[in-house]
Amino acid sequence: MKYYTYFPGCSCSSEGGARAYGGSMRAIAKVLGLELKELDDWSCCGSTPSGSVDELGAFCLAARDLALAEKTGLDMVTPCSACYVIFNRTNSYLKQYPRLKAKVDEALAAGDLKYDGLIKVRHALDIITTDIGYDAIRAKVTKPLAGLKVAPYYGCQVVRPGFGFDHPENPQSLDKLIASLGGEPTRFPLKTHCCGGSLIISEEALALDLTRKLLESATSNGAECLVTVCPLCQTNLDAYQNRVNQKFKTSYKLPVLFFTQLMGIAFGIGEKELGIKNSIVSAEKVLLKYR
């Protein structure tokens, strides 16, 4: 058994839009012997927008969660790439800027908390590929994804600005993970390019254009489905795929799964538990032969 503090973040919590990611994460954790203890009374990490509106408030929001996690002493793992960047950025800023740290400390003290900067925050992809490893994953596969062509989409924030475990522009961990499930990671030149992020809300045309490029890159290299490691990437590629088709007169029908869902399929976990039906572009046809 490996023990971690678990931070689902708003999206991957049981009420969130990416509840299938959180659910499938828990399901594969059981198989892999990961004990995920959800952080008590966590709040939103602030994500990217908060820091631009209220810089100090945003650091305090994230620091509260970190201070709560520090009480457990365990590494904190999150499946969300945005939470991952925000917490790591907060950690490095608190180390780098003593004046900022003093102010955050003062604010935390108003809530009877203190934070010594000792919590390591890691992405789910990191602990699964580093702490568990490909051989242990392969050993748990009961339904190999033989021949399934999967586009490995990392997006931005799991590998950049670079808090860790894989190359910022040409990462391999997700590729290798797909291979260890018996699938075939396709060539995907845009695998770390941006999906448009939250600008899908405020600047839709711009974000749809970026999403279209990803769909084009994936399908033209033969992908039957795409896997992501981020709730927002999944939303843009899946829920807005039809908007892309309308705007650019295209006909993409590429299922977009969380990597934990794909692992769950290969481990023989039921589709219901994995939330396969939560996808808007149906993945059921592509996955049919592996059930």
Place this chain on the structure above:
Amino acid sequence: MVTETGNKGFIDEVGALPGGEGIKICIQCGTCTASCPNADRMEHTPSELIAMARAGMKQEVLSSNAMWYCLSCYMCTVRCPRGVKFTDLMHALEYLSIREGLVHAKTLTPTMYRLFNHYCSMGNLSELWFMLRFYLQTNPLRSWRMIPVAFNMLRRHRISIKSRKLTRAGSRQLKAILDKAESPGGAE
């Protein structure tokens, strides 16, 4: 292009913000601009923005749409040969732009960010109310166009309606921390 009215203190003002110090070490090679997926939509490219800030063009920089097109993809940050954390610098400029009341009128991103922050600071985000309020506030007509997307998302349980609540003690604690952070001084 240094203007007579250039604000010489601006470079120090930006440099003093956490993440803003990179403004002083940029060598204007343009790698950031070449790496940015949105540079072509910005009124001023990323490297231009630094040059302008160094020339003291505070008004022009802070009222530009450039930083609001930053996707936080961090491509510029990992490629910069001088180690400028450009994405963080963009965030610092966004923060100053809001603080100084100079936000670009035609981009909706600042409104979206403000609303997002409003919900975050209560502890948790209801995705549905956040989106709905944003569309109604900025362009009610667009909310009609979004109905098919929203319908599919709701049908597939892909959007949170109720936000997850903190415990009462947790909410009180969070409010105490954020109230304290709001007291004079800011993060500089």
